[in-house]
Amino acid sequence: MRLSFEAVSYSYEGAAAEKKRPRSKREARRADWGNAPDALWALLDVTFTVEPGEFLGIAGHTGSGKSTLIQHMNGLVHPTEGRVLADGRDLAEKGVAHEVRQQVGLVFQYPENQLFANTVYDDVAFGPRNMKLSEDEVDRRVREGLALVGLSFDELRDRSPFDLSGGQQRRVAFAGVLAMEPEVLVLDEPVAGLDPLSREEFLGLIRDLHGGGRTVVMVSHSMEDLAALSDRILVLSEGRVFALGTPAEVFADAAALKAVGLGAPAPEAFAGELRAAGFALPRALYDERTLAADIAAQLGCASAEEPSHG
Ligand SMILES: Nc1ncnc2c1ncn2[C@@H]1O[C@H](COP(=O)(O)OP(=O)(O)OP(=O)(O)O)[C@@H](O)[C@H]1O
Numbered sequence: 001m002r003l004s005f006e007a008v009s010y011s012y013e014g015a016a017a018e019k020k021r022p023r024s025k026r027e028a029r030r031a032d033w034g035n036a037p038d039a040l041w042a043l044l045d046v047t048f049t050v051e052p053g054e055f056l057g058i059a060g061h062t063g064s065g066k067s068t069l070i071q072h073m074n075g076l077v078h079p080t081e082g083r084v085l086a087d088g089r090d091l092a093e094k095g096v097a098h099e100v101r102q103q104v105g106l107v108f109q110y111p112e113n114q115l116f117a118n119t120v121y122d123d124v125a126f127g128p129r130n131m132k133l134s135e136d137e138v139d140r141r142v143r144e145g146l147a148l149v150g151l152s153f154d155e156l157r158d159r160s161p162f163d164l165s166g167g168q169q170r171r172v173a174f175a176g177v178l179a180m181e182p183e184v185l186v187l188d189e190p191v192a193g194l195d196p197l198s199r200e201e202f203l204g205l206i207r208d209l210h211g212g213g214r215t216v217v218m219v220s221h222s223m224e225d226l227a228a229l230s231d232r233i234l235v236l237s238e239g240r241v242f243a244l245g246t247p248a249e250v251f252a253d254a255a256a257l258k259a260v261g262l263g264a265p266a267p268e269a270f271a272g273e274l275r276a277a278g279f280a281l282p283r284a285l286y287d288e289r290t291l292a293a294d295i296a297a298q299l300g301c302a303s304a305e306e307p308s309h310g
């Protein structure tokens with residue numbers, strides 16, 4: 001599925017006002033909010049496309065509009081101005097939003113806060129049941145969802161999700177979205193607050209899900225994670241698209257990123273310092289391994305080997 005944002009602007013105040021206003025007053029609303037100061041708009045004139053099968057990272061300072069942006073991707077909120085299209089169909093139409101919601105799985109920030117059922121089973125089964133699947137199919141999906149996130153079906157199916165650890169709760173919430181077998185996975189800071197091992201496991205799972213053909217959109221404050229996983233990175237600043245490109249393109253201008261409260265991934269930032277100190281470091285974007293190898297080569301270390309890139 002191709003998700004296109006066309007000049008999307010979103011104002012929480014405008015959305016609240018819209019709810020109270022009859023449809024025919026649409027033009028009046030535009031006049032009210034079209035001239036509002038920037039501060040009122042959580043998103044401003046956002047245009048980009050999520051291509052089928054890509055891994056799109058989203059970065060931006062706190063309050064830049066990341067969570068607001070991704071909630072547009074399955075019609076949870078609608079643009080105050082502009083359009084979001086799923087394969088050319090407008091998500092503002094109820095029928096389209098309903099359909100797309102089953103294909104675009106949204107995992108919220110701290111999704112464990114949204115667990116609600118009495119048992120792990122019922123929580124994971126909620127989405128598939130809503131899709132009106134047979135109980136056999138629901139059962140298959142609950143088992144598969146839990147297996148994907150590394151939880152034991154037999155041990156946990158009858159447990160209360162509220163008795164689990166925070167990390168386990170995060171997995172249960174994730175399993176609930178995976179059980180809907182969405183074509184597009186949209187993740188809002190999926191590893192925030194996890195311990196290092198759980199982080200690595202989760203990122204590995206996300207990488208595998210993408211490798212299996214899913215489109216992934218991931219919001220993160222970790223430039224290292226975004227650089228390692230993304231095909232392209234969208235950088236938001238104050239509700240606007242500040243940059244959009246490959247990790248190498250986006251992280252090329254460290255000074256510009258710094259101006260919007262971000263930085264390059266740590267190895268790339270260090271490579272910048274080393275270049276300034278006179279090292280010849282030719283790669284466009286360094287990770288720990290490639291940086292170590294190129295420094296070793298520069299210093300003439302006997303064991304220095306050219307690492308395979310990627
Ligand atoms: N429910 C709401 N009502 C009014 N304004 C809101 C609401 N939610 C968010 N905002 C405002 O919209 C802007 C964008 O918020 P958003 O949550 O999308 O940012 P974010 O980039 O996800 O931030 P963070 O990195 O902290 O999660 C902020 O100015 C925020 O204060």
Ligand SMILES: [Mg+2]
Pocket residue numbers: 066067068109188
């Ligand atoms: Mg957010």
